[in-house]
Amino acid sequence: MSSLTQTIPVSKNSFWAGHIISALAILFLIFDGGIKVIQHPEAVGATVQLGYPAELVLGIGLVELVCLAVYIIPQTSILGAILLTGFLGGAVATQVRTGSGLFSLIFPVIIGAMIWGGLWLRDNRLRTLIPLRLP
Numbered sequence: 551m552s553s554l555t556q557t558i559p560v561s562k563n564s565f566w567a568g569h570i571i572s573a574l575a576i577l578f579l580i581f582d583g584g585i586k587v588i589q590h591p592e593a594v595g596a597t598v599q600l601g602y603p604a605e606l607v608l609g610i611g612l613v614e615l616v617c618l619a620v621y622i623i624p625q626t627s628i629l630g631a632i633l634l635t636g637f638l639g640g641a642v643a644t645q646v647r648t649g650s651g652l653f654s655l656i657f658p659v660i661i662g663a664m665i666w667g668g669l670w671l672r673d674n675r676l677r678t679l680i681p682l683r684l685p
Contacts, residue, residue: 638661
C-alpha cells in the first residue's frame with residue numbers, strides 16, 4: 551500500500567527550533583510537577599485555592615511528571631503529547647470553573663501549543679500524520 555502523502559525531511563532549523571520550544575515547555579512542566587511532588591506550600595495553597603483537597607497535590611504532580619516522562623521519550627512522545635493535552639485541558643477546565651483571570655486560562659493552552667508545535671517541528675512521524683497543506 552503506497553502513501554498518498556509525501557513527507558518533507560525535517561530541516562536543521564526546524565529540528566532545533568522544535569527542540570528549543572519543547573525544552574521550554576518541559577522545563578516549566580518539570581518545575582510545576584516538581585513543586586507539587588515535594589508539596590511546596592505555594593503549590594499546596596494554590597491547589598487548595600482552586601478547590602482541590604491538599605491531599606491530591608502529590609498525586610497531581612506525579613501524574614504530570616509521568617505524562618511528561620512519556621513525552622520526553624522519543625518513541626512515545628506523541629502519546630505523551632496526547633496525555634499532556636488531557637492534563638492541561640483539566641487545568642483549563644479548572645481555571646474556567648473558578649473564574650480565574652485571562653492569563654491563568656490561556657497559559658495552559660500556550661504550554662499545550664508549545665508541546666505540540668515543538669513536537670511537530672522535530673518529528674517527521676507527526677508531520678506525516680498531520681501534514682500542512684500548501685496551496
